[in-house]
Amino acid sequence: MHCYRHPDVETGIRCARCEKPICPQCMVSAAVGFQCPDCVRGGSGTGHAPHANTPRTIVGGRVAADGRLVTKILIGINLALFIAVRAADPRLVDQLDMIGLAYSDELGIIGVADGEWYRLVTSAFLHQEAAHFVFNMLGLWVIGGIVEPELGRIRYTALCLLSGLSGSALVYLLSPANQAALGASGIVFGLIGAWVVLARRHRYDMRPVLIFVALSLVFTFARPGVSWQAHIGGLVAGALLAYAFVHAPRARRALVQYGACGLLLAIDLGIVLARSAALT
Known part of the structure; x- marks a missing residue:
């Protein structure tokens, strides 16, 4: 799947709230998991610096630069x-x-x-x-x-x-x-x-x-x-x-x-x- 804001970027991560696919550039750390910029701007979660935590996949694994x-x-x-x-x-x-x-x-x-x-x-x-x-x-x-x-x-x-x-x-x-x-x-x-x-x-x-x-x-x-x-x-x-x-x-x-x-x-x-x- 591809990031909803960057269609040319593949990703295995979804927003913890709306479940839209997001790439590392769009990930914003929240209290639980990661959220997309739209949900953060809407006040639906507490955002921190995008790189404060290691990005995680849907099952909790670490997102790696080389997915293969x-x-x-x-x-x-x-x-x-x-x-x-x-x-x-x-x-x-x-x-x-x-x-x-x-x-x-x-x-x-x-x-x-x-x-x-x-x-x-x-x-x-x-x-x-x-x-x-x-x-x-x-x-x-x-x-x-x-x-x-x-x-x-x-x-x-x-x-x-x-x-x-x-x-x-x-x-x-x-x-x-x-x-x-x-x-x-x-x-x-x-x-x-x-x-x-x-x-x-x-x-x-x-x-x-x-x-x-x-x-x-x-x-x-x-x-x-x-x-x-x-x-x-x-x-x-x-x-x-x-x-x-x-x-x-x-x-x-x-x-x-x-x-x-x-x-x-x-x-x-x-x-x-x-x-x-x-x-x-």
């Missing part, structure tokens, strides 16, 4: 692993992908059930096919560029990691133990879920958003070989976390938001423990 920094880092990690797999050591796929329990001629018994829990995370940054990599990175760049400025870096990072972890946990729970999965689709679908919640909060026209989600789900279930478990796990996790971030009471915002992250992490760990117990 974390997204760039995530893409960089994916790119580094993709290059390593393609050019350096193809065996990295067998060492880092998401697999429950299997036997490898080179590595012996492998999988999460054998104690290799790191696969729940590493698999979300691992790609083997160029088309898969490009598609996921494009989704991460576009949707991440929408969501990151709205959440702020810390909450955005938490949402991405937990969406990827939730996707892996659902793969672990519902897929055959020896079926491998990899890719950042869990993270991308987590961002899609967050985008839906944010669009709803801003009262945007939901039709384009829902059409995009529907097409993404059709692609998930219609194309063979796609790990639908990772997509659905990420989508649900991202939507739930974004809802907790957006609707947390201002007085207990941090407690509710990070408590939601902790609760989702506990659920994921519970799924992993239960599945591991069933496989061993």
Whole structure:
């Protein structure tokens, strides 16, 4: 969205009173949050110097000059692993992908059930096919560029990691133990879920958003070989976390938001423990 006074400036902040989008140049500190110049001139809030406090997003995160920094880092990690797999050591796929329990001629018994829990995370940054990599990175760049400025870096990072972890946990729970999965689709679908919640909060026209989600789900279930478990796990996790971030009471915002992250992490760990117990 763009500032109502500076249409060429993108922003993730809204006036605490009238909810019009405002850029850092237009933000005026008030007793709670930031207000636009119109509300301050109208006597609806107590204004201070515009730069007295750090600008905050709609969920309480800090407004950063680079609204895609974390997204760039995530893409960089994916790119580094993709290059390593393609050019350096193809065996990295067998060492880092998401697999429950299997036997490898080179590595012996492998999988999460054998104690290799790191696969729940590493698999979300691992790609083997160029088309898969490009598609996921494009989704991460576009949707991440929408969501990151709205959440702020810390909450955005938490949402991405937990969406990827939730996707892996659902793969672990519902897929055959020896079926491998990899890719950042869990993270991308987590961002899609967050985008839906944010669009709803801003009262945007939901039709384009829902059409995009529907097409993404059709692609998930219609194309063979796609790990639908990772997509659905990420989508649900991202939507739930974004809802907790957006609707947390201002007085207990941090407690509710990070408590939601902790609760989702506990659920994921519970799924992993239960599945591991069933496989061993």
